[in-house]
Amino acid sequence: MTSETVAGSGEIRRLGRWYFGGLASAAAACCTHPLDLVKVQLQTKRDGNVGALAQARLIVRTGGVLSLYNGLSASLVRQLTYSTARFAIYNVAKQRMSPHGEPIAFTSRLVMAASAGACGGLLGTPGDVVNVRMQNDMKLPVEARRNYRHAVDGLARVWREEGAAKLFSGADWATGRAILMTVGQLCFYDSIKQTLLASTYFDDNFVTHFSSSFMAGGIATTMTQPLDVLKTRSMNARLGESQGSLALVRATLREGPGAFYKGYVPAFVRLGPQTVLTFVFFEQLRIRFGHVPAE
16 A cells, blocks of 8 residues: 655555456466466376476467467456455455555564465365366366366356365365465565665566565465465366375375476466566556545
């Protein structure tokens, strides 16, 4: 939250509206979806290591360039639920705690971000389940594919064919990942930005937004990758294949400790730009449409 003076207008505040985060995240997802697709397919591989570029070439060779956008509708549904919830809760809490833009302690930001991430992760799980399945579908044999037409069709079919509970498959991993992701992204973004703005070298502009979000993206990727792998595998399991949390950890560990970081490079290549674009879009929305007259 930032106070700025606009000539002829007096002092105004520019706030992040509760829905800005969802819109910004959805816009960013449209740009980074191919990277997310490659990451998901690498995470579900159990037959050796394949590089991100090799997997991308395989996807294009198998289904054409447009196949890199398989599951985009589900990705948008996920962002409009998961990210809208976590940004909304975090920003509303932040504005309540600091109504006039006073600095907020890191521990307070951490608690707000973790709480927001937990709510967002749970709410976004159904969209995430369909997203993971649609992205992984083309890798399966033709007879094993689910062939969801779009996100709404996927949600309806999971409910009808597997039961409502299946829509929350992997919710434990998704919620844990969302907590770490929101801490890594929102909490660290705000803290890094606050530190940069406190220096004499940075202003509230694109350079600061880019620098803060790039560092936050690296932190978030490293924190969340093991849970992201477990979440993806849990959500992709077919009916009857589901494993408990400990069993899934043991099964993944049998492939070696490195299995928990499968897809790390495309995850970082995807999450770095995703985080940067999300916060650049968010800040532009805040600056252009978040004006609130000073009291």
